Amino acid sequence: MPKIPIAEWVQSLVEWMSDHLSVLFDAISLIIATVVDFIAWLFLLPHPIIFILILGVIAYWAGRIPLALFSMIGFLLIYNLDYWTQTMDSLALVITSGLVSILLGVPIGILTAYNRTASRIIIPILDFMQTMPAFVYLLPAVTFFSLGVVPGVIASVIFSIPPTIRLTQLGIKQVPEELVEASNAFGSTAFQKLFKVQLPLAMPTLMAGVNQTIMLSLSMVVIASMIGAQGIGAEVYRAVTQLQIGKGFEAGLVVVILAIVLDRLSQNIFKTKKR
Amino acid sequence: MAILEIKDVIKLFGPNQEQGVALLKQGYTKQQLAKEKQITVGVNRVNLDIQQGEIFVIMGLSGSGKSTLVRMFNRLIEPTSGQILVHGKDLMKMNKEQLRHVRRKTISMVFQKFALFPHRSVIENVEYGLEIQKVDKKTRREKALQSLELVGLKGWGDKKPDELSGGMQQRVGLARALANDPEVLLMDEAFSALDPLIRRDMQDELLELQLRMKKTIIFITHDLDEALRIGDRIALMREGSVVQVGTPEEILMQPANRFVERFVEDVDLSKVLTASHVMRRPETITLDRGPRTALQLMRERGISNLFVIDRSKHLLGVITAEDASNAYKHHQSLQDILITDGPKVTPERLIGELFEITSSAKVPLAVVDSDNRLLGVIVRGALLGALAGDIDFKEVTDHA
Structure with missing residues (x-):
């Protein structure tokens, strides 16, 4: 029995796309690179101490004093360990892929909540995206977007967008039927119903999805460094390849601090707004 | 004058609905359709004329199709066949825009479980109908406050719905429906979720409000005492059909058939006879x-x-x-x-x-x-x- 030539098919599809859609990929590449660079530039603009103070204020406003203290001490440690620039680069990558995930994921989630056919097509694709080993995306990403931070963002988005889509869908479907009915009964248009009733009520669930997405894209920083994305991931990768145990631990610790601060901040900022 | 005319309205669930309508008109019963064609009859050939300014009660046990019927009056549920005329205009022939206009201006609804928006304050809930009509902020706030005062909740506007008791929440629901100044109020088991004593108060208040407002109120209930208390006319429903329409006295004194008789048997006469x-x-x-x-x-x-x-x-x-x-x-x-x-x-x-x-x-x-x-x-x-x-x-x- 002859082997089904899946590998050949994918190969030629990727080559065809790279040949014919290069204008599109160049445009996407330009936009993403600009956004990442801008965010990184913005974060590196103030002195680290000032950045830490601002972070402290935001963390305090978002909730509690312990969070503010932890954020400030954590980032001071990062500054002390001399990983500041790399951390800011990684932060820019995470925030960019988070933004892209929200911008794409929320509308797709809304679509799947409204349309059963769309849901039936999209949900299996999400399963596919999440379970396919992330390394596999890296190659086509490099083919389309060359080396650097852009394919890193793309790979992060593919890997981390599913929770935003799924939980947006769930959030909207969870809105009690009688509230949707009430909104209809008063003569809302579809947009009014979505923006005045469904989305506000879906917000807690949706934000849980966004939080998950941010965490997942942070977990991609090390993998992204393998294709040339600068940042703390690159430090981890270098330490691992050079068997520098101590340095590897330091860089890993920075990733942990970043993860905890991002997680608690993204959870709390929404809760504060709700109050 | 009839403000709402329901003509031969049928609602079927399941396959082959067109055929189902034809069979029903040939005299098939609900049971036959269910057994032979797997079609569920929700509402079976209902005809009603609802007069301007009356409190029209639609009464029946759960599953009798009364909630389905009332949801067809503003097309929250699409009838399978039949006509629904609002001021003589067929609701079924309206496009989305015209239908929205009817829902915004003519027919408002009050729900059994209140259906208040939990993320909005009381006053914002009351404003909702005006807000989506893009009434300017000042005007809609004024109207909402008036409406809230009408139901006796002056000063509660800034609370969230879940801070209010059940009775108060339903007052908010009523205020929200009244803020649009509709001609017709659809009240779907509006008081059924309330304690008996509160329910009684709400009935009294509704009657009192009605003296001032003269709206057309279509009130759904499964409670005969409630129906007799507030209804100018009552339609009794059973298995999707209207069994009898009449004043409370006619229903009590001249039950159309055994079903109505059984229904009214247990009525406390001291609360009905005058x-x-x-x-x-x-x-x-x-x-x-x-x-x-x-x-x-x-x-x-x-x-x-x-x-x-x-x-x-x-x-x-x-x-x-x-x-x-x-x-x-x-x-x-x-x-x-x-x-x-x-x-x-x-x-x-x-x-x-x-x-x-x-x-x-x-x-x-x-x-x-x-x-x-x-x-x-x-x-x-x-x-x-x-x-x-x-x-x-x-x-x-x-x-x-």
Whole structure:
């Protein structure tokens, strides 16, 4: 029995796309690179101490004093360990892929909540995206977007967008039927119903999805460094390849601090707004 | 004038609905359709005319199709066939835009589980209907405050719905529906989720509001007492069909079939029957007659009291046989022995409220109209008889 030539098919599809859609990929590449660079530039603009103070204020406003203290001490440690620039680069990558995930994921989630056919097509694709080993995306990403931070963002988005889509869908479907009915009964248009009733009520669930997405894209920083994305991931990768145990631990610790601060901040900022 | 006309409306669930409609019109029953064609009949050929300004109650047990029916009045549920005319215009032929207009301006709805938006404050909930019509902020806030005051929730606007009790939440639901100033209010089991006492208060308040507003109210309920209390007319539904439409009295006194009869069997008559149902023709005399004539009259009729009226039947008072006999001996006139502070009631009073009055009074209860004209008399025996079911309802309704 002859082997089904899946590998050949994918190969030629990727080559065809790279040949014919290069204008599109160049445009996407330009936009993403600009956004990442801008965010990184913005974060590196103030002195680290000032950045830490601002972070402290935001963390305090978002909730509690312990969070503010932890954020400030954590980032001071990062500054002390001399990983500041790399951390800011990684932060820019995470925030960019988070933004892209929200911008794409929320509308797709809304679509799947409204349309059963769309849901039936999209949900299996999400399963596919999440379970396919992330390394596999890296190659086509490099083919389309060359080396650097852009394919890193793309790979992060593919890997981390599913929770935003799924939980947006769930959030909207969870809105009690009688509230949707009430909104209809008063003569809302579809947009009014979505923006005045469904989305506000879906917000807690949706934000849980966004939080998950941010965490997942942070977990991609090390993998992204393998294709040339600068940042703390690159430090981890270098330490691992050079068997520098101590340095590897330091860089890993920075990733942990970043993860905890991002997680608690993204959870709390929404809760504060709700109050 | 009919504000809402429902013509031959059918709602089916399941496959082959077109065929189902045809079969139903050929006389297939609900059971046959379910068994042979797997079609569920939600609403079966309903015809109703709802008049401007009335409280029209649609009553039935759960699963009788009443909620489905009422949701077709604003097309939250699409009828399978039939016509729904609002001010003579067919709702079924309207496009989305026109339908929205009807929902915004003409028909508002109050829901069983309140359906308040939990992320909005009370006042923002009340404003919702105006907000989506893009009424400017100042105007809609004003109207919302008025509406909130109307339902007795002045000063509660900044609370969140979950900070309010059930009764208060439903007032917010009512205020939200009223803020649009609709002509028709659809109230879907609006008070069913409330405690009995609160429910009773809400019914009273709704009736009071209605006196001022004169809206057309379509009220869904499974509670017969509620239906009898607030309905001007009642439609009884069973298995998707309307079994009987009539005033509360007609439903009680002339049940259309066994089903209605069974339904009304357990009704507490003291809360339904009124003075007009149990009163009898009064024996009367005019004031210019003497005590002797009065005595003679009482002896003839075998009674011990006479009502005294003037020429246009206005009630002046009552005299007793004992007083009349004394007056005869002492050469007094009827005027001298007239009891003017005897009890009197209007014909609408429920008989449940009459027991106390009759038991504390020495003379029979007079029933008078608003001009104090004597309509009838109520004796204790008749009151008890009525509660025991010993009353010819048909005859009574003919009189009333």
